Each structure stands twice: as C-alpha cells, then as structure tokens.
Amino acid sequence: MGRWPLVGRGPEIDAFAVALTEPECRGFVVGGPAGVGKSRLAEECLDRAAAAGFRVGRATASAAAGAVPLGAIAHLLPAGVDLSDPVAGFAAVVRGLAAGPGQRRWVLLVDDLHLLDAASAVLLRQLMDAGAILLIGTVRAGEPHGKAVAALRGGDEVSRVDLTVLTAEQTEALLPAVLGGPVDRRTVHELSLASGGNVLYLRELVLGALTAGDLTEDGEIWHLREGRLPGTARLTEVIGARLAAASAGRPVLELLALCEPLPPADAEALAPPRVLAALEEAGLIRVVQDRRRVTVTLAHPLYGEVLRAALPVLRRRTLLLDQAARVEARGARRRGDLLRVATWRLAATGTADPALLVQAAVLARHAHDYHQTVALLTALPEKHHTTTTGLTLGNAFFETGRWDEAEAALAQADARAVDTREKLAVTLVRTTNLLWSNAPLTEALAVNDATLAGITAPADRRKLEINEGFMRIAAGGPVRGLALLEDLETDVGDAADVNVWLRGAWMKPFGLALVGRTGEAAAWAERAHAGHRRVDEHALVSHPAVQRIPLVLALGEAGRLAEALREGERAYAELVAADSVVRVWMAVFLGRVEWLAGHPVTARGWWAEAAALARGIDHVMALRPVLGGLAACAAVLGDLEAAETTLAEYRGLPPLAPGLLSAGEEHLGEAWLLATRGHLGEARALLTAAAGTARGTGHLTGEALLLTDVARLGGAKDAADRLAELAHRCDGALAPARARLAAALADDDPGRLLQAADACQAVGADLLAAEAATAASAAWRRAHASRRASAVAHRAGAALARCEGARTPLLTIGQATEPLTAREHEIALLASAGNASKDIAEILALSVRTVDNHLQRAYAKLGVTTRRELARTFRTVPPGASPHHARRPS
Structure with a gap:
C-alpha cells in the first residue's frame, strides 16, 4: 500500500497556498504529536510547490545526522563551497542557492526539525532571511530543541499549523479513499476507536488486517471480521519504543492496560505521584476530572494492546487479583465495581464467585455489553444456573446473532421455569429468536400458544397476545398484527410488563407505517423511544436506539425523507457503538429511504452494509429484501454483472415466509434488471404481481x-387508478406525489407532469422529479413547444444531477431530438441491451421487419447509426461487458 491520500487537511493546505504566494513568508512549520500525519502534509505541500514551478529539495533530520554539523543538509549544499570559514562559506551557500533559472526560490522540506544540528539550523535561517528558500518543516510536539532550531520556527514571517488526530468523520472519509471502495460503519468505528485518530497507527492497523485476511471486500463493501484487529510488527515496535522510555512507570502502565480507568490512589499504589506526573507529561497517561471524580487512563487505546501482549501470565494474574482486592477493600461501592471485579477475577483465574458472576452479568446486560454478558454467564457453573440466568444468557446470544446457542440456552431456561412470570419472560425472547433464526412463523406461534395454553389469568394471556401481534407484523402480517396491538397502552408507565410493552411498542409503528398510517406510526415510534430510554435499566430488550428503526420507515413513507435519514444515521451510530446486530434493520430501512430519494449509490452502500451483517449472522429475513435492493441499485447504475451476481445469491436463499419488507419488494432487483435490459413488459408483469402480493398481506x-415503478416503466395507465386509491388510504405527502406522477404519465400532460415533478421534489424524491420533468419536456416537444421543452429539460437535469448516475427508461426519452413512441422506446431499449432483431421480434410477438422499421425510426430520432451508439445513448451495458462498479461515498 503506497502513500495514503490526504483527507481532512484542507485548511492546512489552504494556509500553505497562502504562504507560498507571500514574498515575505520564510517558513511553514507543521507541528503535532507523533503519527498525526505531519510528514504526509509536508510532502503534499512540497508537491504543490513543485507543481507551481518552485525548485524543491528535502532533508530528514535524525539523531545520527544531528551529531555531525550540517549532516542533515550536506547533500543540498552547492559543490565547491569552502566551509572552513563559516561566515564566508555560509554567504557562498546563500548566493549559490539563490542563483538559478528565473531566480526561482527554493522550497525546502526538513522533516523532524527538532533533531536538526545547530550548524544546519543557523545556515537554514540565513537562507530564509535572504529569501533564498521557503522552509517547510515538521516538529514533534513536546520534543526538546536548541535555540538555533527555535529560531527556524519563530518570527512573524514563519507560518505555523498544529495538527491534531483525525476525527471520526475524517477517518470515515479516509478509509474508502485508501481501500478504493465503501467501508462498513462498524469497521470505521473499530478502526477509529483503536487508532485514536492517529494516522500512523491507523495505517498499520489497516495493513495488518489486510495481511491477516481480516479486512475483506465482498464485492460491494469492505468489512472487518468480528473481534479481529491485528496490527503489524512495525506498529508494535513504534508503540513499544514509546513505552520503553517509561521504565519507572511500567507497573502503572501495565495495571492500566488491564484495569483502566483507575482512581489516582490505585495508580499511586504502584508508583509515586512524581512518576505519574512524568507519565502524564510524556503523553502516556491521561488524567481526567469529571465533576468530583478523577480517573487515570492510558493516553491511547493501542498502548494497552501492546502492554497486554507483553505481559507474562503470572504477572497478569497478580495485577488483576491485587486490583480486585483493592476495589473490594473499599466496599465495591461505585456503579460497575461488581462487574469489573468479576471480570478481573475471571480473567485471572478462569472463575469467580457465582453470585458475583451473576450480579456482574446483570450489569453487563443492562449496559448492552452482550459479549461480556456471555463471557460471565458461560463461566457460571451449571448448578448455579436459574431461569433468570438462562434467559439473560439466551438474550445475550440473541443480541450477538448466535441463534442456535440462544435457542439452547432459552430451552433450558424454559425447562427450569417454575411459574407463569418466568415462563412468559422466556417465551418472549425465545419466539423472537426463532423468527430471526429463519424458523417459520408457525414454529414461533406454536411456542407462544403452548405457553398460552397453560395460563388462565387474563392479564398474562394479554401479554402473549401482544407477543403474537409483534410476531405477525415482524413476519409480514401487519393487519392481523395491528389488530392484536390495537389496545396497547400508550405509555410504558401504565404497562403491567415493560418488556412486553416495549416489544409491542417497537413493532406497532412498523405495522402502522406498512398500512399507510404514517403519522400514527411516527408518533408511536417517538413514544416507544422515549419510554425505552426511561426504563432501559429494567428492560430485557435491545438498545433504545432500535426504536428509531420504525421511525425511519414511517418518516420515509410520509415523504419526510431528509428527516428520516438524519434520524436513522444518528441512531445507527449508537447501534454500532453498542455492537447490536439489530442495526441490520436500520441499514435496511436507510437503504430503502435512499432508494425512495433516487440515490442508488448511497442506497447500495447501506444495503451492502446490511447484507454483510445479515450474512454474518445468517439472517435471511433481512437478506432477502436487501439483495433485491442491491440488485436494483446495480441495474439502475448500469452494473449488470453485479446485479446478476446478487440475484444469483438471492435465488440460492432458502425459502422463507414474507417478512417486514419481503412481501413483494424483494423482486425489485429482478424487475429493474429486466427493465435495464429492455424487457419492460416482463418487468411490469413482475412488479404488478409483486404489488398484488404486497396488497394481499396489507403492505x-x-x-x-411497486406500482409506482410499474408506472415508471410504461404501465402508468394500469397503475394510476390503484395509486389514486392508495393516496386516499395512506397519509403523508409521498403517496399523493406517487399518484400524481402516475396520473400525469398516463395522460401524457406536460403541465400535470410538471406539477408531479414539484410534488416529488417537495418530498425529496429526486429521481422521480427528474423523470417527471424529463417526461414533461418530451411532451412539450411533441406539442412543438421547443422553448418550454428546453426550459423543463434544464430543470430535469438539475434534479438528475442529485441522482448519482441513475439511468432509467423514462430518462432516456429526453435523449431524442424527436420523441420516441412507446413501441420505439421499448424496441430501442431491447436493442441497446444487445438483443438481435429476431430475438426482439420473438419477445414482443412482432415480425422482424416491423422491429427493424421501428428501430430505424428510433435511430433517426436519437441521432445514432449503430447498436453500439444506441447502447451508449441509453447507458446500458451489453452482455459480457465489465462495467464500472459504482460505489457509495462513505
């Protein structure tokens, strides 16, 4: 991997551009801690100086070169200069470097200025003062240097910038540029967290993960294997060398690596205050004060990785047990102390007091640390397991996508249940796990019904009815599910069981959104989120951010697309930080919103992320609609090879009953691939059948x-009436905009098409707006209103510019100098996809002569003479071609 692109340093580059143009400027110094990219920025500045016509040179100061006067810059001195007399010799150097073609000034880069010897520093300062050079220098923060070097950095004529570590957003922008494609957000989060924004560390982590095969691309997106973040030998050496200088404070650093954060008193148990002060000054530890509490941590996450790797087993054991004893001696009063003590004892000895393990597991679960919950409860001896521990363990397995292990733990918990309360609690989690693990709805309902059969109390039976409503909506039956949730309490405080209420309140807005009651759906999603935040510590349900998933669906279908994306992206970041596998559904619905907005590259990125996660946890319910969406995006972007590959994977999935979005929408990919290849009739038929499936299940x-896509592919007359009905049944602004578009396309009325474009643009549906405006322009041309047609075409182009390279059949209408008829358009599309006239005739049940006649008229209107030119006009990809793989910017 070569030199990394420079990301996030725009202001610094701009500052150098100003310095380069100012005759009075003598230097540009880049400061900052090790590894933040000082040298990379300085190199970029030198490259820009060279491109601007300056003479350039570079030198690297080092401890070895610093022992020899002028050792760092000897190679830059003019030949024949006698330095036995420094005053005359330095003056000769100034004259020699000042001379040259056009009297162009030198721009000289010196890396690690703080290591420069005094003679070199004095000479460089003279060259700067004489205007012979503009010095670019890098200086590591906190490093000592002499007066001569200080002179290079001082004065109004020297510009200074100080770099800090990359922010999470800058890391998110850098990684796709480095890897050449989108990177899933968990991977970005893990690498940003581990590197601490240090570019050097980030580079070594990426190189290590690539070398180990832990950072891979699945054809759509880069992702890091769960729990794997290997570095390189160089990274270990760099960090090891930094830590080696703190020999007196090594015991404290080792304890922090195992047990951070620590109160100062615990750190002082291993080293006196003066040593801690030295460690802080050296940037190895950080002392943080939060109100009245002071804690000590390592200054960088990777310091702990290196220290832990070097710890002998017995030393590790001693440190852990001693720290556990210290906390216990204080009474373990702080929140989280029990969890930490249990974790330390478990790591030291492989076991811990059973009661302590159970208490710690409860704390870990309520902190949404599911991996830690599993570690603690799997260490609990079998004889100490209860229904509650089995339920907690099963829930933690579920939250980490380990369905089979969850079912085993929950089945054991069910067998141990001694009363209705325990039986109910196990049933709630077990039925959800069955649904997510690809079991049929009937199997999950059978578990629910078996529990129901043994219960007589109306309140408890009602809880199982709510659970059934949850399951039916999740499995694609919103109408029946909503009927069971109709009387759900509107506030969690009124609920008899918070876990039951949270499940119902999570799924109810999904059902409402699917049946078109988007206003109620959004209100319920907000209510559920607020309630979940209030009772989170007492709930055995996923992270509160999952309640934003139905909100994204509801806002999207209400036509509030921009708001849906803002809410969804914020909640997705929370779910990534919590490492919750439920985030797969947030990625699903964010991809769907971007598809509705007409942004196929961004939608493809979200769906690729969802697909990678769904494959990793074998979650077919999510994978089916995701693969359909991925294929649709690839087709609309002209990447037919990727669309075919994705559909092949989709066809190989095991059969599964419809889920939240698989009642018809999973066929989008097949339909749009057909449309891109020119088979519009087949695409419409497939979409119409899929719309019938959705209607039958209440979606x-x-x-x-789906019917909107039928209209977009030439079936507006067939879809318009039903879309008008749906506009009356579905609230929000999106359904009326869809109906208006279909009606305008059916009537081919340019005025109504422009109104439809306005309606689509108002909700943020850029591609629908572009298509409506393009169709209006074509209609004006048919009416010989060329000025109106040109004005509307310009407007269509502005909308299309936001659509990330999407190409659809409706947009190709605007390519013709004269409008194509529907039949000419269909035949031209088929021909552009590489079909011979004979094949087109068979597909459309026409004679070959009729096909050729229509094709020649289309050629004339489009201004082309060959099928290859036709393909370029329609921007489709002939079979066998290898199209550019469009990618989402991360």
Missing part, C-alpha cells in the same frame, strides 16, 4: 412503491 406502502 399498502410497499404496494404503492
């Missing part, structure tokens, strides 16, 4: 989405 908003 009205899904039906509207």
Whole structure:
C-alpha cells in the first residue's frame, strides 16, 4: 500500500497556498504529536510547490545526522563551497542557492526539525532571511530543541499549523479513499476507536488486517471480521519504543492496560505521584476530572494492546487479583465495581464467585455489553444456573446473532421455569429468536400458544397476545398484527410488563407505517423511544436506539425523507457503538429511504452494509429484501454483472415466509434488471404481481412503491387508478406525489407532469422529479413547444444531477431530438441491451421487419447509426461487458 491520500487537511493546505504566494513568508512549520500525519502534509505541500514551478529539495533530520554539523543538509549544499570559514562559506551557500533559472526560490522540506544540528539550523535561517528558500518543516510536539532550531520556527514571517488526530468523520472519509471502495460503519468505528485518530497507527492497523485476511471486500463493501484487529510488527515496535522510555512507570502502565480507568490512589499504589506526573507529561497517561471524580487512563487505546501482549501470565494474574482486592477493600461501592471485579477475577483465574458472576452479568446486560454478558454467564457453573440466568444468557446470544446457542440456552431456561412470570419472560425472547433464526412463523406461534395454553389469568394471556401481534407484523402480517396491538397502552408507565410493552411498542409503528398510517406510526415510534430510554435499566430488550428503526420507515413513507435519514444515521451510530446486530434493520430501512430519494449509490452502500451483517449472522429475513435492493441499485447504475451476481445469491436463499419488507419488494432487483435490459413488459408483469402480493398481506406502502415503478416503466395507465386509491388510504405527502406522477404519465400532460415533478421534489424524491420533468419536456416537444421543452429539460437535469448516475427508461426519452413512441422506446431499449432483431421480434410477438422499421425510426430520432451508439445513448451495458462498479461515498 503506497502513500495514503490526504483527507481532512484542507485548511492546512489552504494556509500553505497562502504562504507560498507571500514574498515575505520564510517558513511553514507543521507541528503535532507523533503519527498525526505531519510528514504526509509536508510532502503534499512540497508537491504543490513543485507543481507551481518552485525548485524543491528535502532533508530528514535524525539523531545520527544531528551529531555531525550540517549532516542533515550536506547533500543540498552547492559543490565547491569552502566551509572552513563559516561566515564566508555560509554567504557562498546563500548566493549559490539563490542563483538559478528565473531566480526561482527554493522550497525546502526538513522533516523532524527538532533533531536538526545547530550548524544546519543557523545556515537554514540565513537562507530564509535572504529569501533564498521557503522552509517547510515538521516538529514533534513536546520534543526538546536548541535555540538555533527555535529560531527556524519563530518570527512573524514563519507560518505555523498544529495538527491534531483525525476525527471520526475524517477517518470515515479516509478509509474508502485508501481501500478504493465503501467501508462498513462498524469497521470505521473499530478502526477509529483503536487508532485514536492517529494516522500512523491507523495505517498499520489497516495493513495488518489486510495481511491477516481480516479486512475483506465482498464485492460491494469492505468489512472487518468480528473481534479481529491485528496490527503489524512495525506498529508494535513504534508503540513499544514509546513505552520503553517509561521504565519507572511500567507497573502503572501495565495495571492500566488491564484495569483502566483507575482512581489516582490505585495508580499511586504502584508508583509515586512524581512518576505519574512524568507519565502524564510524556503523553502516556491521561488524567481526567469529571465533576468530583478523577480517573487515570492510558493516553491511547493501542498502548494497552501492546502492554497486554507483553505481559507474562503470572504477572497478569497478580495485577488483576491485587486490583480486585483493592476495589473490594473499599466496599465495591461505585456503579460497575461488581462487574469489573468479576471480570478481573475471571480473567485471572478462569472463575469467580457465582453470585458475583451473576450480579456482574446483570450489569453487563443492562449496559448492552452482550459479549461480556456471555463471557460471565458461560463461566457460571451449571448448578448455579436459574431461569433468570438462562434467559439473560439466551438474550445475550440473541443480541450477538448466535441463534442456535440462544435457542439452547432459552430451552433450558424454559425447562427450569417454575411459574407463569418466568415462563412468559422466556417465551418472549425465545419466539423472537426463532423468527430471526429463519424458523417459520408457525414454529414461533406454536411456542407462544403452548405457553398460552397453560395460563388462565387474563392479564398474562394479554401479554402473549401482544407477543403474537409483534410476531405477525415482524413476519409480514401487519393487519392481523395491528389488530392484536390495537389496545396497547400508550405509555410504558401504565404497562403491567415493560418488556412486553416495549416489544409491542417497537413493532406497532412498523405495522402502522406498512398500512399507510404514517403519522400514527411516527408518533408511536417517538413514544416507544422515549419510554425505552426511561426504563432501559429494567428492560430485557435491545438498545433504545432500535426504536428509531420504525421511525425511519414511517418518516420515509410520509415523504419526510431528509428527516428520516438524519434520524436513522444518528441512531445507527449508537447501534454500532453498542455492537447490536439489530442495526441490520436500520441499514435496511436507510437503504430503502435512499432508494425512495433516487440515490442508488448511497442506497447500495447501506444495503451492502446490511447484507454483510445479515450474512454474518445468517439472517435471511433481512437478506432477502436487501439483495433485491442491491440488485436494483446495480441495474439502475448500469452494473449488470453485479446485479446478476446478487440475484444469483438471492435465488440460492432458502425459502422463507414474507417478512417486514419481503412481501413483494424483494423482486425489485429482478424487475429493474429486466427493465435495464429492455424487457419492460416482463418487468411490469413482475412488479404488478409483486404489488398484488404486497396488497394481499396489507403492505399498502410497499404496494404503492411497486406500482409506482410499474408506472415508471410504461404501465402508468394500469397503475394510476390503484395509486389514486392508495393516496386516499395512506397519509403523508409521498403517496399523493406517487399518484400524481402516475396520473400525469398516463395522460401524457406536460403541465400535470410538471406539477408531479414539484410534488416529488417537495418530498425529496429526486429521481422521480427528474423523470417527471424529463417526461414533461418530451411532451412539450411533441406539442412543438421547443422553448418550454428546453426550459423543463434544464430543470430535469438539475434534479438528475442529485441522482448519482441513475439511468432509467423514462430518462432516456429526453435523449431524442424527436420523441420516441412507446413501441420505439421499448424496441430501442431491447436493442441497446444487445438483443438481435429476431430475438426482439420473438419477445414482443412482432415480425422482424416491423422491429427493424421501428428501430430505424428510433435511430433517426436519437441521432445514432449503430447498436453500439444506441447502447451508449441509453447507458446500458451489453452482455459480457465489465462495467464500472459504482460505489457509495462513505
């Protein structure tokens, strides 16, 4: 891997550009701690100086070169200069470097200025003062240096910038540029957290993960294997050398590596205050004060990795047990102390007091640390397991996507249940786990019904009815599910069981959004989120941010697309930080919102992220609609090879009953691939059948989405009436905009098409707006209103510019100097995809002569003479071609 691109340093580059143009400027110094990219920025500045026509040179100061006067810059001195007399010799050097073609000034880069010897520093300062050079220098923060070097950095004529570590956003921008494609957000989060924004550390982590095969691309997106973050030998050496200088404070550093954060008193048990002060000054530890509490941590996450790797087993054991004893001696009063003590004792000895393990597991679960919960409870001896521990363990397995292990733990917990309360609690989690693990709805309902059969109390039976409503909506039956959730309490405080309420309140807005009641859906999602935040510590349900998932669906279908994306991206970051596998559904719905907005590259990125996660946890319910969406995006972007590959994976999935979005929408990929290849009739037939499936299961908003695509692919007359009905049944602004578009396309009325474009643009549906405006322009041309047609075409182009390279059949209408008829358009599309006239005739049940006649008229209107030119015009990819793989910017 060569030199990394420079990301996030725009202001610094701009500052150098100003310095380069100012005759009075003598230097540009880049400061900052080790590894933040000082040298990389300085190199970029030198490259820009060279491109601007300056003469350039470079030198690297070092401890070895610093022992020899002028050792760092000897190679830059003019030949024949006698330095036995420094005053005359330095003056000769100034004259020699000042001379040259056009009297161009030198720009000289010196890395690690703080290591420069005094003679070199004095000479460089003279060259700067004489205007012979503009010095670019890098200086590591906190390093000592002499007066001569200080002179290079001082004065108004020297510009100074100080770099800090990369922010999470800058890391997110850098990694796709380095890897050449989108990177999933968990990987970005892990690498940003581990590197601490240090570019050097980040580079070595990426190189190590690539070398180990832990950072891979699946054809769509880069992702890091769960729990794997290997570095390189160089990274270990760099950090090891930094830590080696703190020999007196090594015991404290080792304890922090195992047990941070620590109160100062615990750190002082291993080293006196003066040593801690030296460690802080050296940038190895950080002392943080939060109100009245003071804690000590390592200054960088990777310091702990290196220290732990070097610890002998017995030394590790001693440190852990001693620290556990210290905390216990204080009474373990602080929140989280029990969890920490249990974790330390478990790591030291492989076991811990059973009661302590159970208490710690409860704390870990309520902190949404599911991996730690599993570690603690799997260490609990079998004889100490209860229904509650089995339920907690099963729930933690579920939250980490380990379905089979969850079912085993939950089955054991069910067998141990001694009363209705315990039986109910196990049933809630077990039925959800069955659904997510690809079991049929009937199997999950059977578990629910078996528990129901043994219960007589109306309140407890009602809890199982709510659970059934949850399951039916999750499995694609919103109408029946909503009927069971109709009387759900509107506030968690009124609920008899917070876990039951949270499940119902999570799924109810999904059902409402799917049947078109988007206003109620959004209100319920907000209510559920607020309630979940209030009772999170007492709930055995996923992270509160999952309650934003149905909100994204509801806002999207209400036509509040920008708001849906803002809310969804914020919640997704929370779910990534919590490492919750439920985030797969947030990625699913964010991809769907971007598809509705007409942004296929961004939608493809979200769906690729969802697909990678769904494959990793074998979650077919999510994978089916995701693969359909991925293929649709690839087709609309002209990447037919990727669309075919994705559909092949989709066809190989095991059969599964419909889920939240698989009642028809999973066929989007097949339909759009057909449309891109020119088979519009087949695409419309497939979409119409899929819309019928959605209608049959009550997915009205899904039906509207599919019928809108039927209208876009030439079936507006067939879809308009039903879309008008759906606009009356579905609230929000999106359904009326869809209906208006279909009606305008059916009537081919340019005025109504422009109104439809306005309606689509108002909700943020850029591609629908572009298509409506393009169709309006074509209609004006047919009416010989060329000025109106040109004005509307310009407007269509502005909308299309936001659509990330999408190409659809409706947009190709605007390519013709004269409008194509529907038949000419269909035949031209088929021909552009590489079909011979004979094949087109068979597909459309026409004679070959009729096909050729239509094709020649289309050629004339489009201004082309060959099928290859036709393909370029329509921007489709002939079979066998290898198209550019469009990618989402991360």
